[in-house]
Amino acid sequence: MSSDLMPFDKYKLYIVMELLIAVSSVVGNVMVVWAVHINRSLRDTTFCFIVSLALADIAVGALVIPLAITISIGLQTHFYSCLLSACTVLVLTQSSILALLAIAIDRYLRVKIPMSYKRVVTARRAGIAVLLSWLVSIVVGLIPMGWNNHKIPPDDGKPSNNTVTCRFETVIRMDYMVYFNFFGWVLPPLVLMLGIYAEIFYMIHKQLNKKVMSSHSDPRRYFGKELKLAKSLALVLFLFAVSWLPLHILNCITLFCPGCKPHDSLIYVAILLSHANSAVNPIVYAFRINKFRTAFRKIWQQYILCHDPVGRLPQKGSQRSHCRETRLQEHDNDDDDV
Secondary structure, eight states: OOGGGSOHHHHHHHHHHHHHHHHHHHHHHHHHHHHHHHOGGGOSHHHHHHHHHHHHHHHIIIIIHHHHHHHHTTOEEEHHHHHHHHHHHHHHHHHHHHHHHHHHHHHHHHHHSTTTHHHHSOHHHHHHHHHHHHHHHHHHHHGGGTSBSOOOOOOSSSOOOOEEEOOHHHHBOHHIIIIIIIIIIIHHHHHHHHHHHHHHHHHHHHHHTOSSOSSOSSHHHHHHHHHHHHHHHHHHHHHHHHHHHHHHHHHHHHHHOTTOOOOHHHHHHHHHHHHHHHHHHHHHHHHHOHHHHHHHHHIIIIIISOOOOTTOSOOOHHHHHHHHHHHHHHHHTGGGOO
16 A cells, blocks of 8 residues: 555554564564474474464565565556465465464374374374475465456557556455455364364363373373463464454455445554464463473573573583483473473
């Protein structure tokens, strides 16, 4: 949107907010990927899907938000260049939804079949699931390259002018956004995930109410940890829905009530809300998941403040042995700390 369509002060505020969200999204999600890299206890299948989600959010901060700012100034560009920029947003949004769905299914299997979970959900299968989710996202997001608002010029011998003022609604058809994207690929996965998490909470509470079960040494502790992690990941899903549904609802209003055009300021608030979702997940992980909080603290102290980690400096035999035992004990407790 050009600045003549938005009061200059509001336009500056929009740009500042977008830049803050972009920096927060990139830094926070790079920390997530970094944390998984340095912490072996974070390298299970669930966190594999979380990394996929973080990579999509990094791309939102590094690529989508700069494109959104460029679009907001009313850049004159070729139709298909603008269309490709809009499709990039759709691909990344869809990849986030499918990553959240994969996380929900993964946690469901961990609670439903705890004894055979590691045999069924292998690293190879998780990798294939991530790859398939990105391939599906690319296909769904690039469909507007053939289903768009481009008008074929009459064959009158004059050269066609494909230059447009690049705005999302200029190139993307609202029937695609509502019928295909929202009703087909956004709403059904969200409803399915809602049902999956409801079933997860039901199964966990059912198991916690049992006196004895399975061969786990402490089943109540096991399912208690699963409940805590499921709550954290359900919060991530809730924040995603709250962030993206307003924009999709505005798209529905635009399609079904052409005379009820939402105010531009409302549209841009919805856009900011959708982009902000990419920055909130690392905050949720830091406050809700101990493994991430510990890894973030280690990154800050060891790699940013350059403090020497315990055991790096020369030590006497007994002191070195004590530190080694401490680190081994911490590693043994990694799986208990969510």
